Amino acid sequence: MAAPEPEAPTTARSRAKDHSPWNWLLFIPIVVPLIPAFFNADSPRLFGFPRFYWLQLAWIILGVATTTLVYQMTKKRGGDR
Amino acid sequence: MWRDHLTEIIIFSLLFLLVSAMGFVAARWRAPRDMAHLDEWGLGGRSFGGWITWFLVGGDLYTAYTFVAVPALIFGAGAAGFFAVPYTIVIYPLVFLVLCRLWSVSHRHGFVTPADFVRNRFDSPILALLIAITGIVATMPYIALQLVGIEAVLKTMGVTGDSALARHLPIIIAFAILAAYTYQSGLRAPALIAFVKDSLIYIVILVAVVYLPYKLGGWGDIFDAADAKFKASPAPGDGILLNANNQLQYVTLAFGSALALFLYPHSITGVLASKNRDVIKRNMSALPAYSLLLGLIALLGYMAIAAGVKPLPGAKAGSVDGNTVVPLLFDSQFPDWFAGVAYAAIGIGALVPAAIMSIAAANLFTRNIYKEYLKRDASPAQEANVSKITSLVVKVGAVACIVFLDPQFSIDLQLIGGVIILQTLPAVALGLYTRWFHRGALIAGWVAGMGLGMWMLYQIANPATGKKHFAGSAFPLEKFGFDTPKTIYVGIVAVLVNLAVAALLTLVLRAAKVADGVDGTTPDDYFADEGDPRVTPGAERDADAAPEPVA
Numbered sequence: 001m002a003a004p005e006p007e008a009p010t011t012a013r014s015r016a017k018d019h020s021p022w023n024w025l026l027f028i029p030i031v032v033p034l035i036p037a038f039f040n041a042d043s044p045r046l047f048g049f050p051r052f053y054w055l056q057l058a059w060i061i062l063g064v065a066t067t068t069l070v071y072q073m074t075k076k077r078g079g080d081r
Numbered sequence: 082m083w084r085d086h087l088t089e090i091i092i093f094s095l096l097f098l099l100v101s102a103m104g105f106v107a108a109r110w111r112a113p114r115d116m117a118h119l120d121e122w123g124l125g126g127r128s129f130g131g132w133i134t135w136f137l138v139g140g141d142l143y144t145a146y147t148f149v150a151v152p153a154l155i156f157g158a159g160a161a162g163f164f165a166v167p168y169t170i171v172i173y174p175l176v177f178l179v180l181c182r183l184w185s186v187s188h189r190h191g192f193v194t195p196a197d198f199v200r201n202r203f204d205s206p207i208l209a210l211l212i213a214i215t216g217i218v219a220t221m222p223y224i225a226l227q228l229v230g231i232e233a234v235l236k237t238m239g240v241t242g243d244s245a246l247a248r249h250l251p252i253i254i255a256f257a258i259l260a261a262y263t264y265q266s267g268l269r270a271p272a273l274i275a276f277v278k279d280s281l282i283y284i285v286i287l288v289a290v291v292y293l294p295y296k297l298g299g300w301g302d303i304f305d306a307a308d309a310k311f312k313a314s315p316a317p318g319d320g321i322l323l324n325a326n327n328q329l330q331y332v333t334l335a336f337g338s339a340l341a342l343f344l345y346p347h348s349i350t351g352v353l354a355s356k357n358r359d360v361i362k363r364n365m366s367a368l369p370a371y372s373l374l375l376g377l378i379a380l381l382g383y384m385a386i387a388a389g390v391k392p393l394p395g396a397k398a399g400s401v402d403g404n405t406v407v408p409l410l411f412d413s414q415f416p417d418w419f420a421g422v423a424y425a426a427i428g429i430g431a432l433v434p435a436a437i438m439s440i441a442a443a444n445l446f447t448r449n450i451y452k453e454y455l456k457r458d459a460s461p462a463q464e465a466n467v468s469k470i471t472s473l474v475v476k477v478g479a480v481a482c483i484v485f486l487d488p489q490f491s492i493d494l495q496l497i498g499g500v501i502i503l504q505t506l507p508a509v510a511l512g513l514y515t516r517w518f519h520r521g522a523l524i525a526g527w528v529a530g531m532g533l534g535m536w537m538l539y540q541i542a543n544p545a546t547g548k549k550h551f552a553g554s555a556f557p558l559e560k561f562g563f564d565t566p567k568t569i570y571v572g573i574v575a576v577l578v579n580l581a582v583a584a585l586l587t588l589v590l591r592a593a594k595v596a597d598g599v600d601g602t603t604p605d606d607y608f609a610d611e612g613d614p615r616v617t618p619g620a621e622r623d624a625d626a627a628p629e630p631v632a
Binding site: 023026027028029030033034035036040041042045047048049050052053056057059060062063064066067068070071075 | 160163166167170171173174175177178294299300301302303304321322323328331332335336359362363365366367369372373376380
């Protein structure tokens with residue numbers, strides 16, 4: 001476990017806030033999985049799974065990709081933003 | 082008979098003993114210099130890194146009851162039960178930013194519970210008390226439900242008895258052990274046990290989703306068998322796809338449950354135990370791995386249909402216990418020793434969330450009732466002690482619920498729990514972003530949301546089971562006077578009314594210049610991170626300066 005860094009601590013005031021435009025991307029994995037028109041059908045089947053099931057499981061990847069992207073794009077900024 | 086399940090029982094007992102030992106040893110794991118502090122007992126020292134948090138929060142949110150009840154729902158109703166998947170996808174982007182703010186402000190001010198935050202933000206002990214009571218009431222039946230998960234397994238192994246006491250003895254013993262090591266080790270116990278629990282569950286499910294379709298003729302056949310069953314059944318709402326009438330219910334239930342999940346005290350406890358904001362953000366990307374697992378577990382319900390599983394009889398004559406579907410599937414399809422491992426996964430899976438929930442409920446009692454109303458000047462050591470004892474009381478209560486009441490009662494209560502915990506959304510979640518709401522208006526909104534939610538739940542009947550009230554969370558819109566057979570999730574309607582009342586009354590109270598207290602937080606508090614100075618009130622120890630003697 002790392003002890004706290006010895007350098008001068010960056011305080012909340014100097015640190016970037018949560019106001020990055022990248023955060024708007026988070027709406028995609030919130031809205032898309034809640035639209036039944038996309039997934040409420042049997043065909044096409046994938047490995048025997050009706051679309052209802054494989055597509056909703058695929059939204060997991062959408063969610064992971066989006067949160068990962070937003071995290072990577074908004075972390076550890078120097079002094080900008 | 083239990084003799085037919087001897088191998089399963091032995092494996093189950095051995096794994097159970099192993100994690101019990103781990104639970105006691107956990108007190109020494111990452112041991113603090115001073116365990117007699119609520120931050121240590123109740124939040125594991127606020128020091129958990131990415132991996133521990135992943136296991137802890139994953140083990141916390143995806144409970145044994147989920148693993149048993151979701152496939153049971155799919156088994157019974159089909160597609161409607163799959164809401165658990167969108168629900169656990171939507172939640173992470175939804176709370177990605179919100180929980181970081183909660184973590185930061187709690188880190189700065191030493192908050193342990195969501196009610197601590199509300200107390201400080203809105204300067205209102207009454208609102209904080211309402212939040213705390215809501216949290217405790219919503220959590221209690223959830224703990225009891227974990228026992229339902231264990232019971233489904235025990236029942237399948239034939240561990241039953243004629244008298245109520247004999248039937249419940251294994252659960253009483255299991256919970257006594259759980260209570261003892263939670264008392265001793267606090268949040269460290271479930272954190273350590275979660276490693277075992279989740280590893281077992283991942284192994285069991287990976288084997289199940291590869292091996293069972295192979296045995297049952299492939300995924301296509303499994304879905305076709307389910308389709309055939311639902312086509313033959315007279316119930317209108319089932320099927321492997323949604324119909325025109327339950328889509329709104331599906332979406333609102335998924336969204337409402339996602340909003341509710343992170344308002345539950347035990348989720349917040351898991352998040353506050355992490356050591357910095359980065360850990361939380363990384364986990365919001367990594368936790369959906371459990372959603373994939375949950376999706377696959379849900380499909381065990383269809384495999385049970387394809388395998389021709391018949392659920393065991395329920396507590397009342399003529400009823401069936403749908404929760405036994407998954408254990409029975411394992412029993413019929415797996416070799417005995419592996420079925421034992423699978424049962425242990427479910428049984429241990431119940432212990433982790435039960436421990437965290439009881440800790441969360443105990444923290445709420447200690448911080449927001451005991452310290453607020455009974456003993457203002459309680460020292461951190463006294464707080465820790467009260468919390469430890471309360472966690473015991475909470476577990477005894479949960480066991481009593483299961484032993485003395487119909488388990489169906491706990492299931493109904495948990496349904497209500499999801500609706501009532503949603504009513505803390507304006508104060509807790511929106512409160513993290515804005516202090517625009519007036520504290521009086523938030524209280525009024527809470528009352529309105531609770532009242533409406535209860536009334537709606539009371540109105541819901543299920544003709545199939547003969548229940549007239551509290552028979553589900555799908556409210557028929559025709560009761561509001563709409564000419565439609567569509568249904569909607571009660572929680573969403575209740576929280577919207579809650580918000581509307583809170584907003585309107587805020588305007589009124591502001592216009593009338595009613596006193597609104599002082600905000601105890603500053604805007605910067607919501608972005609604080611590890612290493613930032615704390616402004617914990619009172620003479621607390623210097624927790625952040627040296628978490629470890631030497632690096």
